[in-house]
Amino acid sequence: VPAPAQTSTAAVVSAARELLERVGPDGLTMQAVAEAVGVRAPSLYKRVPDRAGLLRLVIEDAAAELVDTFAAAAATGEPRDDLRALLEATRAFSRQRPKAFALIFAPGAQPEAARQVAEQTSTDLLRVVAALVGQEQSLPAARTVVAWALGFISMEQAGAFRLGGDVDAAWDYGINLLTRALDPAP
Amino acid sequence: VPAPAQTSTAAVVSAARELLERVGPDGLTMQAVAEAVGVRAPSLYKRVPDRAGLLRLVIEDAAAELVDTFAAAAATGEPRDDLRALLEATRAFSRQRPKAFALIFAPGAQPEAARQVAEQTSTDLLRVVAALVGQEQSLPAARTVVAWALGFISMEQAGAFRLGGDVDAAWDYGINLLTRALDPAP
């Protein structure tokens, strides 16, 4: 007599995603996930290989969503506006799923997810940056933009920016400064 | 008959620091630290409050070293050279103690250490940035520089930069681009 399935891989991953954002990576225990989907912890091993594998699924899922968000923001209009749109989309996603966003790019955490994002976003970003600075230096220029954006978002989520001032204004300032530097002759 | 001390807080923190860099945060177990200093795990609680407190000591120690390194690199010469020196010192420190550096700025990890670094480095950085861009916009300008540097270092340690190209050249490119943007009239 086969026992009916009480849950599914999708439900497990979904519960893990919500737990990650609500209580952080340390709170993402197998028992908490099991309780959220209505089974006992050992049953989760019928759905995912182990905790690391579950976390990998959550992060790769978030990475795929980030790629989609990024692709949806890609346009082929005025390069300055296009660059801003890509950066705003990235920051907006980081606010929707801050913990997953941090884990995608965390050192040593999930190389595959970071590689996936890098591969699937680099074409759009390089095109826009090349439109501003030229083909030749588009790679180091794009790296400068990405480093700034990831650093800014990381600081924002870490609660840096304690010397006062407007954080949104600092974000705009950074975009404007980089854009101006990439294409000094408007 | 008092039992002679077999270790000290300094030795415990030092062993923890080495373990952190060698095996990462997850490998930094109380048992591994105890073995490194030659006692059993329960004895560590005579030296540090608990594992979180030990990690806090390690990170604050690294933060103090980073502040010293930064202060030693501060000069009052040509502002562009001064800014480069501050950034090079930060990157050099991140390579000496990559795990500790990441933990100082990790979201949610150690707010005190990050605050300490921010407070004790902001004066030097703001002065140099103000010399380039002017007093009025020195705060958002400094935030742009810091965001770029932390993002670049984070990407470097995470093993991003997989599309080829010279990472050191990208670092120089970023410094030059930011410097040029901060002071467009050389």
Place this chain on the structure above:
DNA sequence: ACCTGAACACCGTTCAAGT
């Protein structure tokens, strides 16, 4: 086929007992 309780390994932490 999946679910479960029981068991095991591992880690952080406490504590009574030793010196």
Place this chain on the structure above:
DNA sequence: ACCTGAACACCGTTCAAGT
């Protein structure tokens, strides 16, 4: 005054037994 083994709580994981 510090050190230790034993014990406890908690977590990840395995597995035999149930349906």
